Amino acid sequence: MTVSRRGFLAGLAAAPIAVSAGCALGGPPAVVSGPRALPIPPLADSSVGADGVRHFRLTAQPGTAEILAGKRTPTWGVNGPYLGPTLRARRGETVAVQVRNELPEPTTLHWHGMRVPARMDGGPHQTIAPGATWTPSWTIEQQAATLWYHPHPHGGTEKHVYRGLAGFFLIDDPDADALDLPKDYGVDDIPLVIQDRRFTATGALDESDPTDIGLLGDTIVTNGSAGAYFRARTSRLRMRLLNGSSGRLYHLGFADDRAFQIIGTDGGLLPQPLSRNRIQLSPGERVEIVVPIRAGDRTMLRALPIADRGDIEADRAREFGFDDSFDILDLRGAASMEDAPAVPDSLMPRASIPTAGAAAQRRFELEWFQINGRQMDMNRIDFTVAPESTEVWTVRNIDNWPHNFHVHDVQFQITDIDGAAPPPELAGWKDTVYTRPGSEYTLVMRFSGHTDPTYPYMYHCHLLLHEDHGMMGQFLALAPGQRPAPMAMPAHGGHG
Structure with a gap:
């Protein structure tokens, strides 16, 4: 028998042409006037100080945007009415981002896919109050990649992203430049x-x-x-x-x-x-x-x-x-x-993470709005990890709902799906993976050297309603001899 979410929560520039946007939820296609030239997110302005630190300034703000031709939609955006500029930095650079919140409610800004100290991660523990400013700073420690940023307030992530708070963060490096x-x-x-x-x-x-x-x-x-x-x-x-x-x-x-x-x-x-x-x-x-x-x-x-x-x-x-x-x-x-040259036959070498002697093997089962039968508790640390350690995580979707799985601070490798090697398109570096209902995924990851006894990292389903309703956990990265000293947080987010 299928159990519904509500039931579970009760228990817990061309000639105008018509463009079909699609047929969703069994209804008629939405028709929008168009087409219009694709907007390209601007590159975020930055400045480099005498110390070599690259500085960005971002403001989360309300506005109105012409998403549908001829109509104004109330929206939220970063440095503009909808979405945000593309941040760009190089491997080895230190960046500092001044994030100001001009929204009518608290928000955060998470650097999705980034290796970053936990207190700079922008998860639910780095809330920015209305009118306040948050200035994280970290050194880019990973290869060229297409990352992104988005809000991560506990219980309110879907609404904040839906209203328009998101943007790209591109990392460059000499190896990618040479291709x-x-x-x-x-x-x-x-x-x-x-x-x-x-x-x-x-x-x-x-x-x-x-x-x-x-x-x-x-x-x-x-x-x-x-x-x-x-x-x-x-x-x-x-x-x-x-x-x-x-x-x-x-x-x-x-x-x-x-x-x-x-x-x-x-x-x-x-x-x-x-x-x-x-x-x-x-x-x-x-x-x-x-x-x-x-x-x-x-x-x-x-x-x-x-x-x-x-x-x-x-x-x-x-x-x-x-x-x-x-x-x-x-x-x-x-x-x-x-004319553009052909794509090179070889791109970026990828060494496999050795699993022999892995520090831990963990299992995660995804169902409804729970991981391993529990919903998120902002004041519960689910486990701790050692810096620069390797762990093997097995993730199984035991539900009849789609879920995926995202881990903060790491790029992982998928070693097998239901006991077989992953397809080549899933054999690269990943931070988010779709988990097909009924299937099991083995992930191997090596944590960064960042440690913090107070601020945790998250792991969660990235279907944002699921995250908001508690399909999330958290872990601390502790140096040898460190003891957990997690900060006190509100017991509940915006769900429930």
């Missing part, structure tokens, strides 16, 4: 955050009636615009794809089934490019692809029905949006194109 890949930001290297939204008749965001996996929308918004197109001027286009939705999975491909090359996942470039014509992303996951384009080309990046459903019944799959199809981005080739 002959598209790298002209906004020209042949395009960040693309894919989100689903629902709107009222007046154009406001509709936050009512979430499903068991959260707020599912009937309109796709790419980089803050519905019905967008991009005109490519080079024969190969690098796209950094982020599933920025709160609960929806995307099974992505092009309308003409053209092949593309996967060059990177959450934590950086793969050893070799992979030729594919489909890729699936759950909330929070990223993938980098290179797409071939010819002069005068036109194709559509689409989200197709989710084929691999595990133990989800047909009616539940429909409720979760697995049957839906959406147009994501109208991709066009200019009349004349600049």
